[in-house]
Amino acid sequence: MKKIKIESPSKPHFCYFGTDLFEKLPKLISASQLPKNILVIVDSNVNKLWGKNIRETFSSLTYNVNYYILEAGEKSKSFTKVQTILKKMVELKFNRDSMIISIGGGVCGDLSGFVASIYNRGIALVHVPTTLLSMIDSSIGGKNGINFANRKNNIGCITQPEFILIDKKFLKTLPKDEFLSGCGELLKYAFLGDTSLFKDISKFAQNGFKENDANLDNLIYKCILVKSSVVKQDEGESDVRKVLNLGHTFAHGIESTSNFKIAHGIAVSAGLLAAIILSYKIGLINEKQLSAFSELPLLMKYPESINKLSVPSAIKYMASDKKSVNASPQFVLINDIGELAMNVEVDSALVNESLTSALNFIKTLNNPTKTTSRKK
Ligand SMILES: NC(=O)c1ccc[n+]([C@@H]2O[C@H](COP(=O)([O-])OP(=O)(O)OC[C@H]3O[C@@H](n4cnc5c(N)ncnc54)[C@H](O)[C@@H]3O)[C@@H](O)[C@H]2O)c1
Known part of the structure; x- marks a missing residue:
């Protein structure tokens, strides 16, 4: 114990x-x-x-x-x-x-x-x-x-x-889909901890998010340590606790527009991908980081229903997110592993492009034979 x-x-x-x-x-x-x-x-x-x-x-x-x-x-x-x-x-x-x-x-x-x-x-x-x-x-x-x-x-x-x-x-x-939803939230921690946790979570994802993965105990333990350390610094979420919302602004839009048919953690995983793309678009990360970081949410198994989501509707919900300021969504974005940028307001066209791009990538994963462009 x-x-x-x-x-x-x-x-x-x-x-x-x-x-x-x-x-x-x-x-x-x-x-x-x-x-x-x-x-x-x-x-x-x-x-x-x-x-x-x-x-x-x-x-x-x-x-x-x-x-x-x-x-x-x-x-x-x-x-x-x-x-x-x-x-x-x-x-x-x-x-x-x-x-x-x-x-x-x-x-x-x-x-x-x-x-x-x-x-x-x-x-x-x-x-x-x-x-x-x-x-x-x-x-x-x-x-x-x-x-x-x-x-x-x-x-x-x-x-x-x-x-x-x-x-x-x-x-x-x-149930397997609920386990996967938890894995979506687990992916978030890959960016909140250190590079060793990123590597461990990457291995777990590459291994197919298995319930019997020998490293799962260790990952659960490490995630608890990361969350505990954030809560210790800022219990009331006036500052650093906001990092726990990485991917969540997009996820909120995805979940709401799916009428909550897409599970929270799956939406977080898709939201992470959009946040990584947005971080790249505004110059916080380079192409090499974009490719390394995107690999994780791209390993997730997404339900077919995500292919039909309406980006404009998701964006509308994002504006009503409780973390929005004057109807403008506030993003947590990535500078590097363990280095996050908080309270970032971004041009709405870039937000739209990033979510569209993320959902197109996921569509390609779900329909590998179809010719959806994987270019950003
Ligand atoms: N308080 C927080 O900081 C915080 C953080 C993240 C998410 N949340 C909230 O958590 C909720 C999502 O939690 P969740 O993903 O655990 O969903 P959930 O509580 O709805 O559980 C998911 C499903 O799994 C079933 N279930 C639970 N344990 C089971 C078990 N051992 N065996 C078989 N079935 C089991 C439940 O009946 C349910 O159908 C959302 O409401 C979200 O807003 C809160």
């Missing part, structure tokens, strides 16, 4: 990472002297696959353990679900001496974190992420929230958990 200290300024805490670790959760809870009234919020798909194991594990804890099964899917990040869970907690007579344990992916974690942060002005929270994306990203850093009025993650706050327990065994049942 690895024990990683997440040095968030507001509340330093630990992330435990390993395989077959979940069984240790009751011991960790009692050792941390956490509240004895518990609501376990479990993603419905995770409940189907792991429900028996989860209940058996908690049976060794002589605490008041209750369950709420959260319908899987992005739609659950809603005020309706927040209200339903809050109501359940009131019925259970939960006071401040209560806690929430989230067992699921980013949807379950974001919603549970938000409920825990507002119930009685904040109760304890433990994250047990079960998707690759939530293991390397969403469970770390304290961001939580829901979607409102057709906008993503626009209601929420930053509240840190008591601890995070990552058991890689949960990945055994994760």
Whole structure:
């Protein structure tokens, strides 16, 4: 088991990472002297696959353990679900001496974190992420929230958990497309760390993004370290934490225009490609870097539906991104590995060209026999 200290300024805490670790959760809870009234919020798909194991594990804890099964899917990040869970907690007579344990992916974690942060002005929270994306990203850093009025993650706050327990065994049942979505987010870290992490992530991508890749444990561990170090420097995202949005402005446009049919991490991968091309177009990187950096998102497997996306529609959504200033999207771009440029505003024609170019490359990958130009 690895024990990683997440040095968030507001509340330093630990992330435990390993395989077959979940069984240790009751011991960790009692050792941390956490509240004895518990609501376990479990993603419905995770409940189907792991429900028996989860209940058996908690049976060794002589605490008041209750369950709420959260319908899987992005739609659950809603005020309706927040209200339903809050109501359940009131019925259970939960006071401040209560806690929430989230067992699921980013949807379950974001919603549970938000409920825990507002119930009685904040109760304890433990994250047990079960998707690759939530293991390397969403469970770390304290961001939580829901979607409102057709906008993503626009209601929420930053509240840190008591601890995070990552058991890689949960990945055994994760559908392949969800695993790939996590890999899209993992590709982002290749540009946030050092050249050795870039090389390791490149090898993993060249090897076909395999769940049983011998280096996956190491990659998850390194991504957590990178995210933790960013959160330590800027928990509230007033400055350096913005680097975590690399590729995300384009991704937001891609996800929204696909009506969220393209998974977040896949959109991030395509967004990374567009951000790399844009970095080249405005002279931040040279041709050699363009070619070396583009290789990673070009190794991703994209769904056919991405070929039909409308660039103008994606660009329109990008202007409404919550990170936009006066309807002008703000980009994180690349100077080099580990050297990012933040708050970059770019001429809209270049943004359009970069996204068009990225999507054309992807179209060529998806239809290798067709003669779409691969020239930039
Ligand atoms: N808080 C943050 O910092 C942050 C960062 C990145 C993304 N996010 C949010 O995370 C969400 C995406 O997270 P996600 O990719 O984990 O999606 P998700 O939570 O929707 O999970 C993806 C799918 O996998 C299923 N699933 C989860 N674990 C499983 C398992 N072990 N076996 C089988 N099926 C399993 C779920 O039921 C769901 O159908 C988005 O809402 C995004 O906005 C938050």
